[in-house]
Amino acid sequence: METLQLLSSNRSFGGWHRRYQHESEATGSTMTFAVYMPPQANDNNRVPVLYWLSGLTCTDENFMQKAGAQRMAVELGIAIVAPDTSPRGEQVANDEGYDLGQGAGFYVNATQAPWDRHYCMYDYVTSELPALIEANFPVNSRRSISGHSMGGHGALVCALRNPERYLSVSAFSPISQPSQVPWGQKAFTAYLGDHQASWKEYDAAHLLANVTNDSSMIPALVSQGLADEFLQEQLQPEALQDAAKATGYPLTLERHEGYDHSYYFIASFIEQHMEFHSRVLCQS
Amino acid sequence: METLQLLSSNRSFGGWHRRYQHESEATGSTMTFAVYMPPQANDNNRVPVLYWLSGLTCTDENFMQKAGAQRMAVELGIAIVAPDTSPRGEQVANDEGYDLGQGAGFYVNATQAPWDRHYCMYDYVTSELPALIEANFPVNSRRSISGHSMGGHGALVCALRNPERYLSVSAFSPISQPSQVPWGQKAFTAYLGDHQASWKEYDAAHLLANVTNDSSMIPALVSQGLADEFLQEQLQPEALQDAAKATGYPLTLERHEGYDHSYYFIASFIEQHMEFHSRVLCQS
Numbered sequence: 061m062e063t064l065q066l067l068s069s070n071r072s073f074g075g076w077h078r079r080y081q082h083e084s085e086a087t088g089s090t091m092t093f094a095v096y097m098p099p100q101a102n103d104n105n106r107v108p109v110l111y112w113l114s115g116l117t118c119t120d121e122n123f124m125q126k127a128g129a130q131r132m133a134v135e136l137g138i139a140i141v142a143p144d145t146s147p148r149g150e151q152v153a154n155d156e157g158y159d160l161g162q163g164a165g166f167y168v169n170a171t172q173a174p175w176d177r178h179y180c181m182y183d184y185v186t187s188e189l190p191a192l193i194e195a196n197f198p199v200n201s202r203r204s205i206s207g208h209s210m211g212g213h214g215a216l217v218c219a220l221r222n223p224e225r226y227l228s229v230s231a232f233s234p235i236s237q238p239s240q241v242p243w244g245q246k247a248f249t250a251y252l253g254d255h256q257a258s259w260k261e262y263d264a265a266h267l268l269a270n271v272t273n274d275s276s277m278i279p280a281l282v283s284q285g286l287a288d289e290f291l292q293e294q295l296q297p298e299a300l301q302d303a304a305k306a307t308g309y310p311l312t313l314e315r316h317e318g319y320d321h322s323y324y325f326i327a328s329f330i331e332q333h334m335e336f337h338s339r340v341l342c343q344s
Numbered sequence: 345m346e347t348l349q350l351l352s353s354n355r356s357f358g359g360w361h362r363r364y365q366h367e368s369e370a371t372g373s374t375m376t377f378a379v380y381m382p383p384q385a386n387d388n389n390r391v392p393v394l395y396w397l398s399g400l401t402c403t404d405e406n407f408m409q410k411a412g413a414q415r416m417a418v419e420l421g422i423a424i425v426a427p428d429t430s431p432r433g434e435q436v437a438n439d440e441g442y443d444l445g446q447g448a449g450f451y452v453n454a455t456q457a458p459w460d461r462h463y464c465m466y467d468y469v470t471s472e473l474p475a476l477i478e479a480n481f482p483v484n485s486r487r488s489i490s491g492h493s494m495g496g497h498g499a500l501v502c503a504l505r506n507p508e509r510y511l512s513v514s515a516f517s518p519i520s521q522p523s524q525v526p527w528g529q530k531a532f533t534a535y536l537g538d539h540q541a542s543w544k545e546y547d548a549a550h551l552l553a554n555v556t557n558d559s560s561m562i563p564a565l566v567s568q569g570l571a572d573e574f575l576q577e578q579l580q581p582e583a584l585q586d587a588a589k590a591t592g593y594p595l596t597l598e599r600h601e602g603y604d605h606s607y608y609f610i611a612s613f614i615e616q617h618m619e620f621h622s623r624v625l626c627q628s
Contacts, residue, residue: 070608128412
């Protein structure tokens with residue numbers, strides 16, 4: 061593991077939570093990620109991986125500290141990998157807003173200056189990071205992906221564009237059609253410019269509406285709280301449901317009365333999401 | 345609930361996490377606390393309460409966000425109340441150190457200026473807060489108490505001095521004999537002055553060694569990680585074990601290889617602690 065620098069290590073539920081830094085080719089910057097490795101993982105028993113993509117302002121730490129997923133990771137025998145939400149550092153472009161720049165990479169490959177130099181989170185998450193994880197940890201190549209808000213958008217886009225790389229996908233409170241809402245329009249304008257065609261490549265509702273091949277469909281679960289303060293203006297998960305209905309995509313959208321956009325919502329339903337992923341992830 | 349100001353509300357595991365502020369008589373200041381109320385609690389089904397005391401630098405939020413206790417609170421039918429770790433505000437005395445003043449009340453009644461004006465966390469936790477909770481929420485008067493580090497010290501002291509008010513006590517990584525260690529000596533000198541007799545009233549190992557009446561003994565559980573960076577210098581839980589052995593106190597000290605001082609340790613064993621408390625708390 062010569063390319064990985066260990067930042068910290070905490071024993072957790074009999075396994076280990078560890079944070080690493082490395083020099084990323086995709087982003088041309090130092091990247092940080094966290095790994096939770098259940099105790100049953102070793103070179104003779106490689107386990108599958110759930111990738112988690114976090115939301116605006118988050119780092120690799122929020123999910124590991126607040127979601128309570130480790131207990132189920134041990135019960136099901138699944139590793140969890142949580143990357144940071146953007147490249148960071150003094151040399152990396154930034155913005156004063158919480159919803160653009162560092163902490164807000166939106167899981168795209170930016171094409172516009174100054175963002176195109178480092179903001180290639182799409183390549184990082186779908187290619188570089190899984191290769192790094194599979195080369196350095198006792199995991200196999202069975203992958204699923206999930207995320208929250210901006211990370212829910214990221215998880216859906218990564219999975220819809222790469223159904224051969226992921227066995228299942230889920231999202232909490234995702235930005236479901238970023239092309240149509242303020243958060244997405246601001247980020248896509250900055251990162252991708254005015255090229256509407258490239259916006260569509262990162263719009264989950266659009267991608268979902270254009271899946272035509274049954275073999276490209278993987279199980280998908282979306283959970284949305286009905287007291288979420290961003291539901292109407294930014295999230296709009298009904299767009300996913302409409303698109304899935306039109307194409308026959310196996311998407312389940314669950315609405316939960318009273319739940320908001322916080323990690324209290326994620327913690328309440330992470331067990332269900334982990335069990336959902338384990339149904340395909342843990343078959344051998 | 346006219347005296348309570350609701351700060352926030354999050355649905356969580358079918359119940360509610362809510363934060364409140366109120367004007368405290370004990371501390372002469374605004375105090376903040378959090379409540380987790382499981383869904384089965386109502387005026388016809390009052391539930392018992394586990395009080396949680398947090399450690400240095402914490403507020404009412406750390407435990408609720410990071411311990412993952414809500415799932416077990418629902419399963420067992422227990423409410424959780426987590427007060428802030430000190431009075432706060434511009435008019436409240438403070439110190440530049442993280443281990444004295446705001447965020448570091450040590451659960452004592454201070455007798456020395458300037459701390460004696462507001463730092464009466466012992467009275468607040470053992471008397472005012474339970475009375476307020478029992479008057480305003482669907483709970484009964486069955487109480488247990490737990491905490492971490494400085495809060496583990498607080499939980500043990502509150503329970504050992506008031507065995508008629510609590511049915512059980514537990515602690516993670518407690519400051520077990522504060523009179524003998526740097527954190528405790530600094531805080532006790534400031535809050536209590538040089539009166540060694542008053543130090544003993546807030547020293548768990550001393551109190552434990554002086555319990556003579558079997559009817560004053562309640563079940564006690566202490567969990568300690570062996571990779572805890574504060575174990576030797578500040579925590580010293582073997583002092584509790586020695587004292588309990590001498591008096592026959594029903595204390596179990598569990599040592600856990602590899603675990604540190606963080607919430608990753610607490611989250612790993614909170615289920616065990618909640619089950620421990622439920623054995624006495626949930627009998628009717």
